[in-house]
Amino acid sequence: MMQSYWFGDVGDDGCRPFKGDTAAIAERVRSLRIEMDSFIPLKWQSAADCGTCRDREDYIGKLRGVCMLLAERRIAEEYRKKDVALHQMVGTLDEMDNVINLLTGRAVDWYQVSHPSFSRKYRRKPPRTLMKTISRRGGGAISRMAADIERLSATRTALAREVSDLAGDVMPNCSALLGGLVAARLMFHAGGLTPLARLPASAIQVLGARTSLFSHLRSGTPPPKHGIIFQHRRVHNAPAEVRGKVARTLAAKLAIAARLDLYRGVAVPEFLENAQTKIDAAGNVL
Amino acid sequence: MIWIDGVLVSRGEGGVYGERMLGNARVWDPYRSKLGALCYKRKRIELAPDMRVLYLGAAHGTTVSHVADYVGVVYAVEVAPRPMQDLLEVSRRRKNVVPIMADAAQPEAYASLVEEVDLLYQDVAQPDQAAIALRNSVFLKSGGTLILMLKTRSIDVRREPEAVLDETKAELEDRGFEIMASEWLEPYHHDHAAVICRKG
Numbered sequence: 001m002m003q004s005y006w007f008g009d010v011g012d013d014g015c016r017p018f019k020g021d022t023a024a025i026a027e028r029v030r031s032l033r034i035e036m037d038s039f040i041p042l043k044w045q046s047a048a049d050c051g052t053c054r055d056r057e058d059y060i061g062k063l064r065g066v067c068m069l070l071a072e073r074r075i076a077e078e079y080r081k082k083d084v085a086l087h088q089m090v091g092t093l094d095e096m097d098n099v100i101n102l103l104t105g106r107a108v109d110w111y112q113v114s115h116p117s118f119s120r121k122y123r124r125k126p127p128r129t130l131m132k133t134i135s136r137r138g139g140g141a142i143s144r145m146a147a148d149i150e151r152l153s154a155t156r157t158a159l160a161r162e163v164s165d166l167a168g169d170v171m172p173n174c175s176a177l178l179g180g181l182v183a184a185r186l187m188f189h190a191g192g193l194t195p196l197a198r199l200p201a202s203a204i205q206v207l208g209a210r211t212s213l214f215s216h217l218r219s220g221t222p223p224p225k226h227g228i229i230f231q232h233r234r235v236h237n238a239p240a241e242v243r244g245k246v247a248r249t250l251a252a253k254l255a256i257a258a259r260l261d262l263y264r265g266v267a268v269p270e271f272l273e274n275a276q277t278k279i280d281a282a283g284n285v286l
Numbered sequence: 287m288i289w290i291d292g293v294l295v296s297r298g299e300g301g302v303y304g305e306r307m308l309g310n311a312r313v314w315d316p317y318r319s320k321l322g323a324l325c326y327k328r329k330r331i332e333l334a335p336d337m338r339v340l341y342l343g344a345a346h347g348t349t350v351s352h353v354a355d356y357v358g359v360v361y362a363v364e365v366a367p368r369p370m371q372d373l374l375e376v377s378r379r380r381k382n383v384v385p386i387m388a389d390a391a392q393p394e395a396y397a398s399l400v401e402e403v404d405l406l407y408q409d410v411a412q413p414d415q416a417a418i419a420l421r422n423s424v425f426l427k428s429g430g431t432l433i434l435m436l437k438t439r440s441i442d443v444r445r446e447p448e449a450v451l452d453e454t455k456a457e458l459e460d461r462g463f464e465i466m467a468s469e470w471l472e473p474y475h476h477d478h479a480a481v482i483c484r485k486g
Contacts, residue, residue, distance in 0.1 A: 006398045034397045041402040041425050060359055064384050067399060068377065071370055071387040078367040217444050 004032050005042040006066060007052040017050040022062075026070045082170045083193040089163045090188040096156045103149050104131065111138055111146075128153060172267040173257035177250065177275060182231045186254070189228060197262040204258070205229065205251035229254070238283045249282035287325055287332060287356075294325050296355035302376055303348045312352065316474045319349040320409055320435045323474035328467065328482075333357050338403040340425050342390040342418065343410035345369045347376035347383070353407070354380045361400050365389045391418050393425070402427045409435040413442070416457040423463075426485045432463060434481040435471075447477045455481060462486040 002011035006029050008018045018028055044059045053059040078084060104127045111134045112118050128150065135146035164180030171193060174183040189207045190196035199207070206213050208227030216223045226247035230236055238246045253275040260268050288295050288311065295311035306313040316323040325331045333339075333356035344350045344362035346369045354360045354376075362377070363386045364370050370387050377383035388395045390410055406426045408419050419434050426432060436454055438447035447470075455465050463483040471478045 004398060029398055032398050034394045036394050036397065036421070036424065039394075039397055039424060041400065042398070044401055060382065060384065063399065064377065064381070067384050067386055068374060071374055071385050074387045075367045075370055075374075214443065 001038055001040075003040055003042070004034065005046070006032075006063065007047045008050045010042070010046045010050075015046050015050040017052060022065045022069055025066045026073070029066065029070060081193075082166070083187060086163065086166050086170055086184055087188055087192060089159065089166065090184045093156065093159050093163055094185070094188075096152065096159065100127075100149060100152055100156060103145070103152075107131065107134055107142065107146050107149060110142055114138075114142075171258070171261040172265075173260045173272065174254060176267055176272050177253060177257055177279070178229065178232050182228060185231070186228050193258070193262050197258040199255065199258070201248075201252040201255035204254050205247055234279060234283055242283060246279065246282045249279050253279060287329075294322055296352040298351070298355035299379060302351045302379070303346065305348075312355065314352045319352065320471060320475055320478060320480070321349050321353065321407065321433070323471045324433070324435075324469060324480045326474070327469050327471065327480075333405075337405055338401065339405045339407060340400060340403040340422065342406070342408040342422060344373050344385070345409075347373035347385075349409075350383060351376050351380060354383050357405075358382060359384065361386060361403065363388055363390050363396065390422065393422050397424075400425050404430050406430065406432045407435075408433070409437075411437050411440040413440060415441060416454045419458070420461050423461075423485060428485055430485050431466075432458075432481075432483045432485065434458075434483070436479045436481055438477045438479065447479070451479045451481070458483055 002009055006018075006025055009016045018025065020028070044053075044056060047053050047059050048055070053062055108130060115137070131146045131150045131153070135143045135150060138146060160181060163184050164175075167180035167184040167187075168175045171183050171187060174186065177183070178186065186204070186207060187193055187196050190199055190204075196204070206224045206227045207229075209224035210227075212221070212224040215221050225244040226235055229247055229250055232250065235243060235247050235250060256271065257275070260271065288297065290308050290311060293308065294314040294316065295308055296314055297311050300307045300312050302312075305315065314322040314325070316326045333353060335356070335358060337357040339353060339357050339360045341350055341353065341360050341362045344364040347362065350360055350362045350373065359382045361384045362373060364373055365388060367387075370385070373385050377385045384399070386396045386399060390408070391412065391414070403425050404427060406419065406422060408415065408422070410418060412418060415434065415436060419432060423432065434454070436451060438450040441450045441454075451468060455468065458481065459465060462485070464486055466482045466484055468479055468481045471480060
């Protein structure tokens with residue numbers, strides 16, 4: 001029975017070497033379809049018989065060359081996928097939100113110490129106005145810090161827009177149902193578009209509600225009704241008694257939408273229209 | 287294995303992941319490496335210079351780098367691109383590491399690259415860990431050793447780790463593996479068990 005290995009084909013009548021450079025061998029390895037039932041692991045001596053290598057050291061050296069080239073190519077391919085870029089952007093965006101909130105809190109506390117008249121009523125103003133005031137009046141390091149936070153907020157806004165645009169491109173159906181930003185977050189939590197498309201609707205529904213899901217599984221607390229998709233207005237605006245139902249319907253449609261996004265890559269109007277109707281209907285309280 | 291005053295080390299070029307050095311020996315931290323932890327728990331574990339190892343779930347290559355200091359050649363399989371970049375860096379500096387970017391659940395993708403090995407080592411976070419080991423056992427010579435680092439929480443969080451371990455052992459025995467020992471990796475790693483078996 002003939003066996004195909006990276007360096008050539010080995011049969012009862014000896015070895016037929018594969019002729020080509022490292023790149024050609026890498027291509028060969030990718031295209032080989034190996035039947036595991038009748039598979040026999042290679043012996044490096046066959047490669048020597050084939051004339052591929054002189055000795056063991058040479059064998060390992062050549063094999064490493066092929067494997068490293070294969071790995072480098074596959075890494076590049078993985079990173080070229082658009083959802084990988086989107087993944088990084090969403091991660092950065094959420095981290096930025098965290099940092100901005102933390103620093104804003106710090107800046108306000110600090111400013112209040114040196115300006116006792118800066119009372120609670122100011123605190124109710126939007127953070128952006130606060131930072132403007134502090135950067136104007138604070139002086140010294142605190143001014144600079146407030147100005148930096150302002151700049152970071154502006155960057156955050158620009159990034160959010162880019163995320164939303166790219167999400168509309170990479171996952172048009174999910175974005176149409178959820179809005180680009182939330183759709184991108186959903187994909188982020190699933191670990192990519194492919195993993196998201198493989199999730200059942202029930203998992204999509206509670207994606208991002210890890211803590212409460214595990215406390216439910218472990219100790220039987222009530223199950224979570226929603227995770228990330230709570231951020232969608234139709235879920236968080238829905239009356240409490242139907243919120244679970246809306247989340248369930250939305251998740252079911254998202255599971256289909258994610259698969260459409262992965263395998264078709266374009267918006268499907270008939271599906272979207274039907275899905276919107278179903279989701280709206282779920283939110284109607286009789 | 288090499289021990290210096292009760293500290294597990296390996297001899298090789300340092301600076302792979304910021305590990306501590308004792309002279310020219312690299313300290314093998316049991317809290318960072320499950321194989322390191324297993325060596326601390328079972329002092330009879332040995333890696334020999336003539337060994338060939340298939341390492342599934344190589345990740346960033348920290349444990350791989352220590353294994354490579356001891357053995358002849360390590361075939362290191364990892365599927366995720368980010369850890370793979372680190373693993374490539376490790377294999378550039380260790381000429382006996384063969385990095386393979388593939389899914390350990392699909393050995394047909396790398397079957398044409400891997401020779402028969404003496405040790406099959408598996409550390410993957412998947413629900414079907416026994417099945418993956420069995421699928422890769424074709425590369426293991428008969429009489430060879432399988433070390434399966436069982437992440438019981440990846441198999442089923444709702445069940446008791448002990449039950450998951452028993453089930454996995456039964457699955458391996460069913461398919462002709464002789465269970466030599468199993469060991470929980472407390473206090474170094476929680477809910478992780480090492481299953482050591484021999485291929486019949």
